[in-house]
Each structure stands twice: as structure tokens, then as C-alpha cells.
Amino acid sequence: MSINHDIRNLLDIQDSNIHFATNCVNQKLYKGRMSKFISAKLTYIPRNCTVCGMANKDFSIIKNGTQESRISLPMVGVHRTFLLLKKQRFFCKSCSSTFVAESKVVDRFCCISNQSKSLVTLKASEAQSITLIAQDTCVSTTSVQRFINQYSQSxxxxxxxxxxxxxxxxxxxxxxxxxxEYINAKTGAILGILPTRLSRDIRDHFMTRYSYAQRCAVETITIDMNAGYEKIIRDLFPKGEDHYRQIPPSPTHQSLDE
Structure with a gap:
């Protein structure tokens, strides 16, 4: 079993285009903390140019040196761990452009591994603070917040x-x-409860939870006689304005009639 196979298993790297040499692990101080640096090279024969799209035929794409990146990995043991990855650079004879080898280990133009990003989202699901997640994953708090936002949007x-x-x-x-709270006036089913009655919170709730088309389909809203929801209703349910109907008021509720 080769050293490449062992280190890939240790780092949970599945890309066979990343190659490790003997004595590739070094330990030294980095920004005042002891850290591990693992050297490797990413190289392969590209099928086509990533710039112009031309297929690699008759050596139309050739190797053109390397470009080293320092990539953050999840900690191995108790020390911060970095992958010093020399990425193969290529030259395309068809368009005279250069491009760099890519790997699923890390996104293009990024220095934080996808494993670290996955670890951030995993720890975020455990209701840990952003500061603690940043310490455990060895990335900045700004990056942690960005990864969480990207994950939630996806x-x-x-x-x-x-x-x-x-x-x-x-x-x-x-x-x-x-x-x-707001309920289905026909069935009495509770549709949602907010721990606040502030206008901005109610507006944000409906704007983010329901589409414009759904809000346009609302015909009537029954409110308490003393409640000040008229402006919110006009803003949130624009098509319902012509469909508000007046009903005989009860001691506690009245229907809007715009």
C-alpha cells in the first residue's frame, strides 16, 4: 500500500490526482501556533482548456510550471493542519492562455478546503457559537458566518x-x-405564531415566508377592533384591498373594509 493511499485516507482526500512524497509532513510555528504542513502536488492530463474549451489533442495543452496554495484542512490531532498544494499550471496553444489544475478538495480561488466548510455547517447544526466554531475549524469568524449563510441559502x-x-x-x-398569531378564519387552524407584535417583525415574517402570489390571493383579514394592523395589511396583501368586506363587529373582532 503506497504512502499516497495512506495519507489520502488520513486526510479523507479522495482525489487520486493529488500525490504525496516521502517526508511530506512538517511541523512548525505559524502565526504563533504550532501547525502541521503537508506538501502535495496536484497534476493530471486535462481533457480541454478551461478558458477556450478546445480539446487537448496532439499536445495542444502543455504543462507550464506550478502554483502553490496553502489550504486549510480540519485539524489532524491537536494542531492546525494545512495542505501545501502545488497545482499544475497548463498552457493552451490554441488560445495562448494559462489555467491551473482544479480539485474537489478546494474550490477555485479559495484557500479553505471543502472539508473545513462541511465541518463548519456540521458544528453550526449543533447550536455552537460562531467564535467556538471558528476555533475548532481554524477559520475566521467572518468565514464561518459566510459559509453558514451560503449553506442556508442553498x-x-x-x-x-x-x-x-x-x-x-x-x-x-x-x-x-x-x-x-394569525389563523385560518374559516377553519380556526393556527398558521403561525410570532413572539412579538412589532410591525417590522410581522412584515418580515410574511415577506420571507410567503410569496407575492400567495399574499395577493388573500381576500379578507379579520382583526381586533383596537389593533393597528391596517397599514401592514395594505402593504402585505395588495390585491386583497378590493376584497375586504365589512361584517357586523363582535365584541372582540371586526373585519376590515377598505
Missing amino acids: MPKKHYDLAKHLSFDEFKYLKGRMAF
Whole structure:
């Protein structure tokens, strides 16, 4: 079994185009902390030029030196770990351009491995602080926040249904604080509860949770006589303005009639 196979298993690197030499691991101080540096080379025969797209035929693409990158990896043991990766540089005779070898280990123009990014999202799911995640993964707090944001944006959005007839209400909870709820006025089913009744929070909730088309389909909203939701309703449900209907007010609720 070769040293390449052993180190790939140790670092959980599956790319067979990354090659390790004997005595490739060094340990030294880096920014005041003891760190491990693992040297490797990324090289292969490209199928085509990544700039012009021309196929590599009759040696139309040749090797043109290397470009070294320092890539952050998840810690091996108790020390920060970096991969000093010499990426093969290529020259395309067809377009006279150069390009660099790529690997799934790290994204293009990035110095943080995809393994480290995955570790960030894994720890974020465990409700750890950004500072602690940054310390455990050896990346900056700014990068941690960016990776979390990118991951959350890539997740498929959950679809929520919005009834055509809604009812807004308030109730007390947690030492007298007021919460906001909205329900299906026809069935009485609770559709959502917010721990605040501030206008900006209610607006943000509906804007991010429901599409414009869903909000346009709302026909009536029943509100408490003393509640000040008229402006929010006009902003959130623009098509419902012509469909508000007046109903005989009960002691606690009235229907908007715009």
C-alpha cells in the first residue's frame, strides 16, 4: 500500500490526482501556533482548456510550471493542519492562455478546503457559537458566518400555505409580553405564531415566508377592533384591498373594509 493511499485516507482526500512524497509532513510555528504542513502536488492530463474549451489533442495543452496554495484542512490531532498544494499550471496553444489544475478538495480561488466548510455547517447544526466554531475549524469568524449563510441559502425553501381568509390576534405569554398569531378564519387552524407584535417583525415574517402570489390571493383579514394592523395589511396583501368586506363587529373582532 503506497504512502499516497495512506495519507489520502488520513486526510479523507479522495482525489487520486493529488500525490504525496516521502517526508511530506512538517511541523512548525505559524502565526504563533504550532501547525502541521503537508506538501502535495496536484497534476493530471486535462481533457480541454478551461478558458477556450478546445480539446487537448496532439499536445495542444502543455504543462507550464506550478502554483502553490496553502489550504486549510480540519485539524489532524491537536494542531492546525494545512495542505501545501502545488497545482499544475497548463498552457493552451490554441488560445495562448494559462489555467491551473482544479480539485474537489478546494474550490477555485479559495484557500479553505471543502472539508473545513462541511465541518463548519456540521458544528453550526449543533447550536455552537460562531467564535467556538471558528476555533475548532481554524477559520475566521467572518468565514464561518459566510459559509453558514451560503449553506442556508442553498437549502430548499419549505412551502407554506396561506389561507384566503385570515384572522390576526394577540395574546399574552411569558410575564405578560404580547405575542402575535394569525389563523385560518374559516377553519380556526393556527398558521403561525410570532413572539412579538412589532410591525417590522410581522412584515418580515410574511415577506420571507410567503410569496407575492400567495399574499395577493388573500381576500379578507379579520382583526381586533383596537389593533393597528391596517397599514401592514395594505402593504402585505395588495390585491386583497378590493376584497375586504365589512361584517357586523363582535365584541372582540371586526373585519376590515377598505
